[in-house]
Structures are given as C-alpha cells and as structure tokens.
Amino acid sequence: MGFEPPQRLVRALGESYGDTAAGDWLARLPALTGEALAATGLEPAVERVAAPGGRSSLVLLVRGADGTPAALKICPSGAAPQLERAALAHWNGWGAVRLMVPGDDVLPAQDGTGALLLERLHPEVSLRSLPEAKALLEAAGTVRRLWVDPPAEHPFETVAERTGLRTGAMRAAAGADPALEPLVSAALAAREELVAHSPEALLLHGNFRQSKVLSGERAPWLTVGPEPLVGERAYDLARLVRDRVEDLIASPGGAMTARRRIKRLADALDVDRERLHGWTLFRAVESGTRALTAGRREEGEVTLEFAGWL
Secondary structure (H helix, E strand, C coil): CCCCCCHHHHHHHHHHHCHHHHHHHHHCHHHHHHHHHHHHCCCCEEEEECCCCCCCCEEEEEECCCCCEEEEEEECHHHCHHHHHHHHHHHCCCCECCECCCCCCCECCHHHCEEEEEECCEEEEEHHHCCHHHHHHHHHHHHHHHCECCCCCCCCCEHHHHHHCCHHHHHHHHHHCHHHHHHHHHHHHHHHHHHHCCCCCEEECCCCCHHHEEECCCCCEEECCCCCEEECHHHHHHHHHCCCHHHHHHCCCHHHHHHHHHHHHHHHCCCCHHHHHHHHHHHHHHHHHHHHHCCCHHHHHHHHHHHHHC
16 A cells, blocks of 8 residues: 655654654554454545544545445554543544544554544545634634533643643743743643642643644544643643644734733633733743744744744
C-alpha cells in the first residue's frame, strides 16, 4: 500500500522523535496501515490521505465495505493514542468525533503504535474558515461540551503534571538567551500560583483551538485531536486565545484584541479572567520557547511577541 505522508507530518515527527526514529516509523507506515485496516473488522479501503493533516499522526480517509465513510488515524506511541481513545470513548460523541470501533483499546499495532477508526468529518472545513467573531463563538459552544467529570480511575495526567514537565526546557531556553528571561520568569511564576490551587478537575481537550474543530454531518462542529488531561477550564481556553496569532501580530490593534479575547472568553464561559490570563501567558511562552529550540524561529518569535502583550 503506497502513499506519501504529508510533509508537515514528516517535519514534525523529525522534531519530536529525531530524524532516525521518525524515518523508521514512516517507513513502516504501509505495513502499519494494513494491520490497522485488517483489525477494524469492517474491511475498509483507503480513499486518500488527509492533507495537510496534523503534526503527530497520519489520517487516512477510508470507506467500509458497506460504503460507510470513516477516518483512520495512525499514531506513533509518543502521541499516546490510548489516552486519546479513552477521552473520545468517555465523551461518546458529545462535542467530539465519535469512535467507530468499540472496545477498551486502540486498534492493535506493533511497538506501541496505535490506530483509531473515527467517524468521517470534513477535514478541509474547520472553524478557521469562519470570520473571527463567529469562529470564537462556535469554539466556545463546542469546548464547553467537553468539560465533564473524568471517568473513575482515569489514566490522564493533571495540568500541574503536564506543565511541570515543561518548565525545565523553558528555563534552559532562558539560560541560552538572556533576553527571554523576563518572559520565562513571569510565565513560571504565573504557573506556580495557578497550580497551587486548582478550582476544578474536569476532563480537558488539552490542545483546543479553531483548527481542531471540524465540520460534521451528525453535528455542525465536532472536536478532533485531543491531548487529554484533567484540570481547570482556563487551561483549555488558553491556546484558543492566541488563535490566528499571525493576524494579531499584523494588526495595529493586536495587543488590545488579545486582551479583549481573554475578557470575552472568560465572561462567556464563566471562567476566572485572571486565571485565563495566567495560563495564556504560560502556554504562549512555553510554545514560543519550544519553537525556538526546535529551530522554528519565526513561529517562536511571533508567539513570544504575543506573550509580551499580555
């Protein structure tokens, strides 16, 4: 089974796992795809690769023997497909894409790789296709559906645990470039204050933004690609605040618009404004320093400029 993975995925996997490990996994993709297709029990056939696709997995648009359209998502083990599956199973289609294969595990594959068979959405139509104000309104209505109590004895890490794992890299980036030190220190101080007391422990998407909300048939908009964890809603909104950051940077009123977004989202979803501000700062600085470290200089500088506005 031959196909070309999107270049966006190839570059991202190289950054995340190293060129050798990424190359090995990509070379095994045809075999992994065949295993996953066979494991569904639905005899699906591949129509095409979804492009440009995501940065952590390959998505194939498939169709079952009965003509049912679906999407087969194949992930390296580092993408934690078992956690994504657990979150999607718990949401059971409420605000999120629905799993099409029942059971407690991802489709079996070798070496910790996993695959998910999902209902077919419209990958080319996300909330980013809407005007800004309408996109934010629809995003808020979608993400609020995901905020439910996690299942008992759940496998998900907490916001404090996930963010704690990222502080060392932020300090290292500041050490390598003293100009980053004030922003990094402010972001780390904000995190320390925020994790000292979390007001709630809800199941979160973890990487929610406009491009993660796709048009569907069962519902107008459904979420995909969770990186689930447990914590407060303000953390989940923080990435959404800086959506379309390139447009914000290019706008003379970008800083004011960013601060207005925090107010609007906090008020619309009954989230503490100061906590949303703090998580927005932390997540922007963490993402910006990570991009710089990975060599994505333009992305890193834009994200850190946004953080400086806050």
